[in-house]
Amino acid sequence: MPNLLVVxxxxxxxxxxxxxxxxxxxxxxxxxxxxxxxxRHGDELRAEGIRTDWATGQSGxxxxxxxxxxxxxxxxxxxxxxxxxxxxxxxxxxxxxxPEDLLADVAAxxxxxxxxxxxxxxxxxxxxxxxxxxxxxxxxxxxxxxMASLGVQKAALRALVQVQAAGLAxxxxxxxxxxxxGLVGDDKSVHPDRVAGLYADLVAxxxxxxxxxxxxxxx
Numbered sequence: 001m002p003n004l005l006v007v008x009x010x011x012x013x014x015x016x017x018x019x020x021x022x023x024x025x026x027x028x029x030x031x032x033x034x035x036x037x038x039x040r041h042g043d044e045l046r047a048e049g050i051r052t053d054w055a056t057g058q059s060g061x062x063x064x065x066x067x068x069x070x071x072x073x074x075x076x077x078x079x080x081x082x083x084x085x086x087x088x089x090x091x092x093x094x095x096x097x098x099p100e101d102l103l104a105d106v107a108a109x110x111x112x113x114x115x116x117x118x119x120x121x122x123x124x125x126x127x128x129x130x131x132x133x134x135x136x137x138x139x140x141x142x143x144x145x146x147m148a149s150l151g152v153q154k155a156a157l158r159a160l161v162q163v164q165a166a167g168l169a170x171x172x173x174x175x176x177x178x179x180x181x182g183l184v185g186d187d188k189s190v191h192p193d194r195v196a197g198l199y200a201d202l203v204a205x206x207x208x209x210x211x212x213x214x215x216x217x218x219x
Contacts, residue, residue, distance in 0.1 A: 001025060001026065001027050001051065001077070002025070002026050002027070002080040002081070003026060003027045003028070003029060003076045003077055003078065003079050003080050003081070004017070004018065004021040004022070004026045004027070004028050004029070004079070004080065004081045004082075004083065005028075005029040005030075005031070005069065005072060005076075005079045005081070005082050005083070005116075005120060006018055006028065006029065006030050006031065006083045006085060007031045007032075007057075007059055007065070007069075007082070007083070007084050007085065007086060007112065007116050008031070008032060008059065008083075008084065008085035008086035008087075008135075009030035009031060009032040009038060009041055009054065009085075010032060010037060010041060011041070012184055012185070012192050013085055013135055013184060013192050013195045013196070014030075014083065014085045015041065015192065016192035016193050016195065016196040017083055017085075017192075017195070017196040017199050018030070018041075018045055018050070018052075019045065019048065019050070019196070020193070020196040020197065020199070020200055021081065021196075021200070021203075022045055022048070022050030022051075023048070023050065024200075026050075026080070026081070027050075027051040027052070027053075027076045027077070028045060028050055028051065028052045028053075029052075029053055029054065029069075029072035029073075029075075029076050029079070030042055030045075030052065030053070030054035030055075030072075031054070031055055031056070031057045031059075031065065031068045031069065031072070032054075032056065032057075033056060033057070033058060033059075034056070035056050038054045038056060039054065041054075042054040051076070053072055053075045053076055054072070055067075055068035055069075055071045055072050056068060057069070058108075059086045059107075059108045059109075059112035059115075059116075060104055060105075060107035060108030060111070060112055061107075062111075062112075062115045065112055065115045065116060065119070066115060066118075066119050069116060069119040069120065070119060073119075073120070073123065077123075078120070078122075078123025078124070078126070078127065079120040079123055079124070079130070080124075080127075080129075080130060080131070081130070081131045081132075081133065081203055082116055082117065082120050082130070082131070082132045082133065083133045083134075083135070083199065084112065084113040084116055084132070084133070084134040084135065084157075085134075085135040086108055086109055086112055086113075086135075087109050087135070087137065087150065087153060087154070088104075088105040088108050088109050088149065088150070088153060089147060089150060090105055090147060090149050090150070091146060091147060092146075092147070092148055092149065093145055093146060093148055094145065094148045097148045097149060101149065102148075102149050102152065105149040105150075105152070105153055106149070106152060108153075109149075109150075109153030109154070109156070109157060110153050110154075110156035110157040110160055111156075111160075113132075113134055113157060113160055113161070113164075114160060114164075117132055117164060117175075120132075121168075121173070124171075124172070124173050125171055125173075127172075128171070128172045129172040129173070129174075129206060129207075130172065130173045130174070130206070131173070131174045131175075131176070131202065131203045131206045132161075132164065132168075132173060132174070132175040132176070133175075133176055133177070133178070133199050133202060133203075134157055134160075134161050134175075134176070134177040134178075135177070135178060135180065135195070136154050136157055136158055136161075136177040136178055136179040136180065136216075137150070137154040137179060137180050137181075138154075138179060138180065138181035138182070139151035139154050140154035140155040140157070140158050140179065141179075154179075157177065158177055158179070158216060161175055161176065161177040161215065161216070162215060162216065165213075165215045169210050169213065172206075174202070174203075174205060174206040174210075174213050175215065176202045176213070176214055176215050176216070176217060177215070177216055177217070178195060178198055178199070178202075178217050178218075178219050179216060179217065179218050179219065180195065180219050181218060181219065182219075190219060194219065195219065198217065198219055202214065202217070
């Protein structure tokens with residue numbers, strides 16, 4: 001059974017993606033900060049017949065996130081698809097944004113992707129293939145002044161994905177980010193199922209020629 005691991009689990013994009021892949025035969029591992037919300041989400045997936053396990057972890061703390069992912073790999077097996085779906089929506093303008101908070105937000109919103117990738121990479125290397133997906137945002141290009149750190153997170157995430165993609169393609173690992181240009185929700189401009197469907201398309205690309213792999217995709 002292939003496995004999907006979601007960092008930043010919850011409703012919305014990560015929930016839609018977990019359901020999409022789970023109903024296609026994937027086992028699902030979930031990582032998030034709060035045990036109560038995580039267990040509720042995991043129980044919902046199990047009720048739908050999806051093999052699911054979860055572990056709490058802090059995306060901005062390399063030791064915490066690595067431990068959570070390692071535990072899930074021990075339970076579910078190696079990871080075929082990693083989804084990094086983390087953003088810190090801190091309300092702070094430029095004058096009010098403390099450097100310490102900016103560092104913490106970028107650690108969670110971008111650097112955690114590198115932590116997660118390193119944790120799943122041995123299994124992908126052993127298999128000779130894998131897909132790493134990261135949820136980007138239009139704030140990388142058009143920052144929101146009332147949430148000054150968000151655009152920095154998304155710009156850093158995109159740059160990180162691009163260098164990961166260039167560095168790992170030869171090993172069969174396809175790294176991609178979807179830049180979502182709109183609000184996500186059941187009644188918003190971007191439905192979560194559309195994002196999940198695009199993620200499924202990107203995973204399907206991994207089995208094809210590397211020259212056709214997409215890295216930065218707009219939605």
